Amino acid sequence: MGHSWDHTVTVGGTPTAHDVGGFPFLTGSWSVATTAATQLTMEIMSASDTPSSVRRALLSVSDKTDLVEFATGLVDLGTQLIASGGTAAILRGAGIAVVDVADVTGHPEMLGGRVKTLHPAIHGGILARRDVDSDLDQLAEQAIGVIDLVVVNLYPFEETAADSTAGRAAVVEQIDIGGPAMIRSAAKNSAHVGVVVDPTDYTAVLDELRVGGSLSSATRSRLAEKAFARTAAYDSAIATWLSSRDGAADPLLDRIRVEMPREQVLRYGENPHQAAALYGRSFDGITQLHGAELSYNNLLDINAGVALIRDISEPGSAAVAIIKHNTPCGVARAGTSVEAYRRAFETDPLSPFGGIIVSDRPIDIDVATAIDEIFTEVVVAPSFTEEALGLLTLKGRRRLLASSDAVRLVPTEMRSVLGGVLVQESDHAVETIAKADMVTRRRPTLEQIESLDLAWRVAKHTKSNAVVFARRHRTLAIGGGCTSRIDAVHFAVDKATRLGISLDDSVVASDAFFPFPDAVEVAAAAGAVAIAQPGGSNRDSEVTAAADRLGLAMVHTAVRHFRH
Secondary structure: OOOOOOOOEEEOOEOOOEEEOOEEEOOOOOEEOHHHHHHHHHHOOOOOOOOEOOOEEEEEEOOOOOHHHHHHHHHHOOOEEEEOHHHHHHHHHOOOOOEEHHHHHOOOOEHHHOEOOOOHHHHHHHHOOOOOHHHHHHHHHHOOOOOOEEEEEOOOHHHHHHOOOOOHHHHHHOOOOHHHHHHHHHHHOOOOOEEEOOHHHHHHHHHHHHHHOOEOHHHHHHHHHHHHHHHHHHHHHHHHHHOOEOOEOOOOOOOOOOOOOEEEEOOOOOOOOOOOEEEOOOOOOEEEEEOOOOOHHHHHHHHHHHHHHHHHOOOOOEEEEEEEOOEEEEEEEEOOHHHHHHHHHHHOOOOOOOOEEEEOOOEOHHHHHHHOOOOOOEEEEOOEOHHHHHHHOOOOOOEEEEEOOOOOOOOEEEEEEOOEEEEEEOOOOOOOHHHOEEOOOEOOOHHHHHHHHHHHHHHHOOOOOOEEEEEOOEEEEEEOOOOOHHHHHHHHHHHHHHHOOOOOOEEEEEOOOOOOOHHHHHHHHHOEEEEEEOOOOOOHHHHHHHHHHHOOEEEEOOOOOOOO
């Protein structure tokens, strides 16, 4: 099992060496014959495209998942194990023979464990090129044994930094130094050394060793790529944390650091000819309970729906949003979820087909029955009753998702443009209409303020240019994605007319200011009695005068919500 190191090595003509835990520790002033290095090179299978047998493995892990099982499998294959303090203690506790890192280096751990593997006896054994005679000569001169497999995962820095109760000192202590150094050493020398940074790879590594007795060049290369990706992500997390101020990361850093694992390859992107994948864990907190695989467009719509429902939810009422093509087509609040769904659906009975339904309350059989009247792609809710699941799962392709409070909205948004990237803070601002500036002679009633509040929040999530007509906790008509504001008003009014929806006594919210009085005049002619808009136009006085002339109430929020 490995090389015995008893070659032509002499001190004053007399070979001397002693073995500690299977590792030779040589004493005296040594000279190594070229034939020894040549023989050693042959025994170690040095070619970069040749499988590398694993005779010695170094284990130093923070995440102990499946550690004992993996170590047992290595020992069964004849591998000798070296381990750091905590890892070694667990292995010994499981009855597994292991050599301490301190016995290999000849030095005890220092500085409370900060220094233990940073030693030539470790990194020399990892970095030595098996096909370079001078490397092997130097190993022999220094009595350093080769290490064929490095199994390391890092201190939980990201988890500690995310803990709001952890102080700065506690976070700093989770900055791993020796671990990344060993990972990088092994990954650099992947022509000869395997490196494992993820417990989910343990089974595949053991299976390959059991079948072929070695790790292939392709496997070592794949593991090295994963290893460098892990250290890159780790360093990025540290740099981002260090750049934070008062515990909140600056949303616009001097340098963008993005490293996300590919979580899922999607069937295609927006269209079948476009490849797509989901990266990162942005959908943590959402569990798919049923249905076909989520598509690229599904994920965009779910993101839009969850963000919208967060803005319109309020204690004491149920809220439902229906999303189609990343924009709302019906939103309502009511005393029950089924009533909220019915009201949202009435805004536009055509568009919800194939759309996304998001509820802030559990889905019961009454809501499920209403939803099941048409086909919907996705239903998202905190939970589903057994009866509701029994009905909704009858359609195999319908996706049912349970969401939790763990679902987080990203603090920044990124979009690719012309070979670069645009970055902005996410629009999480939510204005209170009751606190807006009342600019007309007529003031909105309490009921109109509540309706304006809903319309304003929905307009924020509608593609610009956007206007939303609402009344009594439900949307009536939505005009979005238009190239002029008056077109958005006409679009909403025309659709309401076509669907037979009365806009009498309705309120209107506009995501940006009215540049001319014409849109206000069209809205008033359709039946609107109150308007919420940001204000800020050079013609605000003209628009306000038109509202006064028409007997409308108008408020300025002073905040614009463009959504391109």
